[in-house]
Amino acid sequence: MVGVYFSGTGNSKYILEVFLKSCQEKAVALAGEDKSRLGKWESVMTFSIENEVAAEAIKAASELVISYPVQYSNIPKILVDFVVSHQEIWAGKKVFVIATMGLFSGDGAGMLARLLQKYGAVISGGLHVKMPDSIGDEKALKRPLEVNKQLVRDAKMKTKQAAEQFVDGRPLQEGLSFMSHLAGLFGQRLYFRNKTRNYTDKLKIDADKCIGCGKCEQLCPMKNIIMNNKTATSGDKCTMCYRCVNQCPKQAITLLGKRVVEQSIIEKYL
C-alpha cells in the first residue's frame, strides 16, 4: 500500500499516517499468526508529492491513499499540476482520497476523485477530516490552542474509525456524492474558483522584520522564495500552502491577510 500526500502545515500528512498505521494494526490483528493474510498491508510506504520518487512509487503501486488540504473547496495548484503532469500513472489505480479542512469543503474528496478518474483511477472511497485552520494571517477561523488540540484528538479518532471500516471493506464515501458536489460548488467554489486556478504572486515579505535566516526558502515546495544577500524575495509561483507564513521565526510573511495572527503547524496540537 502506498500513501501519497501534499501538506502545507502537516495536517494532511499526519492524518494520512494515522489512517495507514490504523489500517495496518487492524490488518495485523485480523491476520493473527498467519502473516500471509496481511496481503497489501504487509508493507506501507508514504511519499510527499515533493519527493522526486513519488511518481515512480505511484506507478509501481496498485492501491493508494492520497491526502491533501482543501483550499477554497478546491485542490491546491501544486497537486493539480502533479496529477496532470503524471497523468499516465493513474490508470487502473484504486484510490482512497482524504481531504483535510479547517471547517467545510462540501466535496473535498470528490474534487480530487473526479480529477483522478479522468486519468483512469478507480475511487474506493473518501474521508473528510476537520483540522486546525492553516491560514495564519486571517482571524476568521482561529480557535484557542486547547480547542485545536481537541479538534486534532477528534480527527484522530474519526480517522482511526475510518481506517477500521476501510480494512473491513466498507470504506467511507464522504464528499463523493452528487449532493456533496453541489455543496462544494455553491458553498464556495463558484465564488472562489479563481483563487486556486493559478499560482499566486501575492506573497508579501516584510523586509523590516526579516532577518535573512533562509528558512522560508528551504521550506517552500515551489521554490517561490529566493534568498539574495540575506534578503528573501518571493516570486509568482506560490501555491498558498502557508508553510512559510506559519514557520517564519519573525512572522515576516503574509499572503491573504495583513499580519500573522497565529502560526499553525501540526506539532503544536499533538
Ligand SMILES: Cc1cc2nc3c(=O)[nH]c(=O)nc-3n(C[C@H](O)[C@H](O)[C@H](O)COP(=O)(O)O)c2cc1C
Ligand atoms: C489558502 C487556503 C484556503 C483554505 N480553504 C479552506 C476551505 O475552503 N475550507 C476549509 O474548511 N478549510 C480551508 N483551508 C484550511 C485547510 O484546508 C486546513 O487547515 C488543512 O487541514 C491544512 O492542511 P495541511 O496542513 O496539510 O496543509 C484553507 C487553507 C488555506 C491555506
Ligand code: SF4
Ligand atoms: S523565514 Fe522569515 S526571517 Fe527567515 S528569511 Fe524567510 S522571511 Fe526572513
Ligand code: SF4
Ligand atoms: S511561498 Fe510560502 S505559502 Fe507559497 S508555496 Fe511557498 S511555502 Fe507555500
